[in-house]
Amino acid sequence: MISSISDGNRLLDRARALDASGEPEAALDILRQAAATGAAEAMAELGLWYVTGHGGKPAPVEGAHLVFQAAGNGHILAKLLAATLTAGGIGTPRDWSAAGHWLIEAACARDPRACLQLGLLLPKSNEWRPMIQGLLAHAALADLSAAHIALAVQYLDHDTADMNQLGLGLLVQALRLGNPVARDLLEKYRGQSWCPADLHSLDTVSDTLPVLERLDPDLLQWPHEQPLPPFKTLSDNPRAISMPKLLTPVLCAHAAALGRPFLAPATVHDAEAGEIQDPTRTNAFANFYPLEADAVLQSIDWRLMQAGNSVSERPTCETGDILSMLYYQPGQRYRPHFDFFDPEFPAHRPHLQQNGQRRVTVLVSLNTGYTGGDTHFPHAKADIDSNEKTMQGNRGLSWRGAVGGSLIFVNVDENDRPDKASLHEGLSPSQGEKWILSKWLRAGKS
Numbered sequence: 001m002i003s004s005i006s007d008g009n010r011l012l013d014r015a016r017a018l019d020a021s022g023e024p025e026a027a028l029d030i031l032r033q034a035a036a037t038g039a040a041e042a043m044a045e046l047g048l049w050y051v052t053g054h055g056g057k058p059a060p061v062e063g064a065h066l067v068f069q070a071a072g073n074g075h076i077l078a079k080l081l082a083a084t085l086t087a088g089g090i091g092t093p094r095d096w097s098a099a100g101h102w103l104i105e106a107a108c109a110r111d112p113r114a115c116l117q118l119g120l121l122l123p124k125s126n127e128w129r130p131m132i133q134g135l136l137a138h139a140a141l142a143d144l145s146a147a148h149i150a151l152a153v154q155y156l157d158h159d160t161a162d163m164n165q166l167g168l169g170l171l172v173q174a175l176r177l178g179n180p181v182a183r184d185l186l187e188k189y190r191g192q193s194w195c196p197a198d199l200h201s202l203d204t205v206s207d208t209l210p211v212l213e214r215l216d217p218d219l220l221q222w223p224h225e226q227p228l229p230p231f232k233t234l235s236d237n238p239r240a241i242s243m244p245k246l247l248t249p250v251l252c253a254h255a256a257a258l259g260r261p262f263l264a265p266a267t268v269h270d271a272e273a274g275e276i277q278d279p280t281r282t283n284a285f286a287n288f289y290p291l292e293a294d295a296v297l298q299s300i301d302w303r304l305m306q307a308g309n310s311v312s313e314r315p316t317c318e319t320g321d322i323l324s325m326l327y328y329q330p331g332q333r334y335r336p337h338f339d340f341f342d343p344e345f346p347a348h349r350p351h352l353q354q355n356g357q358r359r360v361t362v363l364v365s366l367n368t369g370y371t372g373g374d375t376h377f378p379h380a381k382a383d384i385d386s387n388e389k390t391m392q393g394n395r396g397l398s399w400r401g402a403v404g405g406s407l408i409f410v411n412v413d414e415n416d417r418p419d420k421a422s423l424h425e426g427l428s429p430s431q432g433e434k435w436i437l438s439k440w441l442r443a444g445k446s
């Protein structure tokens with residue numbers, strides 16, 4: 001009879017090996033036996049498989065339950081996942097306090113990803129500054145480039161030359177780690193000298209552990225709780241608006257760093273074949289599934305939902321497609337397409353019935369270090385001039401945002417019927433890399 005945790009861990013190894021050899025269903029059976037022994041690692045993994053539907057049908061509620069159990073048993077990855085699930089309302093009601101609680105627990109166990117998230121979420125006041133720096137320094141030591149950038153922004157806020165140099169040094173490190181936002185921030189300080197940042201000399205999280213243990217999760221300031229910035233209408237037909245500064249550069253850096261390891265060739269939805277690669281879309285993308293996302297990213301996602309809903313005259317969308325990051329190298333593009341599904345097209349109807357119409361699209365620029373690469377609407381009748389678009393009269397609308405700037409457009413008319421004027425494309429950059437977030441908001445099930 002199988003009972004001990006070590007038996008559970010052995011079974012977990014077997015399940016992983018089976019999964020790696022391309023037998024996820026068989027692996028799921030073994031993983032269930034592993035979790036039944038009470039081994040926290042196996043419970044966390046089974047929970048994740050249930051949430052994502054790996055090896056079987058998705059069962060998010062059962063999955064979340066297992067993750068919470070493993071988290072309660074002290075498993076650190078499970079604590080992080082519990083934070084993501086509660087923040088995302090995945091398999092459990094959305095609960096930001098609970099998400100904060102799990103992050104604090106994981107940070108007390110010195111998990112760098114939890115430290116980074118808390119460092120991004122604590123109030124930016126003098127009172128919290130030493131703790132924020134300790135948390136971020138700890139995360140930066142684990143090469144989490146958003147931590148370098150968040151720390152750099154703090155140092156660059158100071159007036160002293162040595163702090164400035166240290167800040168620039170951190171940006172250089174973030175650039176080496178491949179974070180595109182570092183290039184944008186460094187651009188502002190071009191020609192200034194910098195010195196390498198010795199992360200070990202900064203305060204670390206250990207000094208702040210006693211305070212961290214007593215931290216009230218409700219103190220945390222989530223991105224979606226901040227007021228939405230004002231927006232400008234770019235076109236009425238299709239309805240398109242720009243909302244500058246929807247995300248801070250630090251949040252953009254965080255999203256880019258999270259998505260980067262998961263970039264893969266982009267796919268399009270085919271009515272018969274499902275998600276397929278297609279010449280329509282030659283760029284790369286990363287979907288933020290629960291393990292690829294974190295609680296801060298869930299809050300960013302929720303902020304994008306709120307921004308998208310704020311411009312639509314239709315009832316509020318409560319769901320959306322999974323948040324994704326798009327990445328273009330020179331020559332790569334997303335050819336003219338519609339984001340809506342066409343109900344005239346019989347093959348689209350079951351999908352529409354099940355998931356609802358893609359009513360609104362929200363795009364957020366994560367960087368600006370590229371030329372060309374605009375989002376272009378060839379049929380838009382743009383009538384307002386702005387710095388973010390080129391006026392082309394009836395010949396269309398082109399948009400590119402500053403770091404954290406967003407473009408929001410509506411894909412349907414007032415009766416939720418496809419709006420053909422929403423045809424758009426992601427042009428290819430001629431130089432540099434383009435990084436953006438893309439979120440499709442869904443009307444309720446039709």
Ligand SMILES: O=C(O)CCC(=O)C(=O)O
Nearest residue numbers: 334339374375425426438
């Ligand atoms: O990358 C772009 O500019 C366009 C992206 C897009 O069309 C989409 O995500 O639906």
Ligand SMILES: [Fe+2]
Nearest residue numbers: 337338339424
């Ligand atoms: Fe699109």
